[in-house]
Amino acid sequence: MCDRTNATLAGHSHGQAGVSPRAQQHRPEELVGVGESLAAGGAGELADHARQEEMRAAGLRLVQMIRMGEEQLVSPEEVCCALRSSGTEEPLAWLQTELPQMLDSIADLASQKGHTMAQDQVGPVSRDEARQAWLHAAGDFEEAVGECVRSRAHKFREICAMGFSDQQEVLQALYMNRGDVDKAVIDLQRQLLEPFHTHIWQEDEVSIQLDHPNREVSGHGLGSGGYGKPARRRG
Structure with missing residues (x-):
């Protein structure tokens, strides 16, 4: 096989084996896009974490207010309703006033x-x-x-x-x-x-005739003064 043929084959094999170092480099705009994506993802995670912490703190405050309400004989339902109606962080005082x-x-x-x-x-x-x-x-x-x-x-x-x-x-x-x-x-x-x-x-009303000599109770046949005769005592 001649030298020219060998050179041609070698050049063809080198072209298929890989890409030149310059071709492997990323363009500047691509690197900027990747950086922005990473930054956005990090900001989203921070926002979610902050939101979770805020919800956790609000839950702890609510539990504390419910416990304070129970000490004053206020039901948890009343505390929650007062929070919604008043829009304040002092529902117990609002319930009273x-x-x-x-x-x-x-x-x-x-x-x-x-x-x-x-x-x-x-x-x-x-x-x-x-x-x-x-x-x-x-x-x-x-x-x-x-x-x-x-x-x-x-x-x-x-x-x-x-x-x-x-x-x-x-x-x-x-x-x-x-x-x-x-x-x-x-x-x-x-x-x-x-x-x-x-x-x-x-x-059923009993009419007492006070002007009667025997002061009888009308309709009941009682004796003088409205009383019956006393029972005779046995000797």
């Missing part, structure tokens, strides 16, 4: 919504009912008003289904008993039976 006014506002707005119904099924709402609605709504004011209306209307219909048809009496009984259906029904039954009880007492 601001919550009563908020509950009154919830009760008033619920009653006003009842007035807009074709038949008022809400009537006056007690503060206790407003508190229950506030807790059920997890501290959301508007939702608490709606829950208060729905709950009272349901109780009204429940009692009316038992045969009590006087709207004002039903609503008043619910208000006086702070939304307790069982107690409200007992009061309504008492009102229905009151005339009957009065009539019975009038029939």
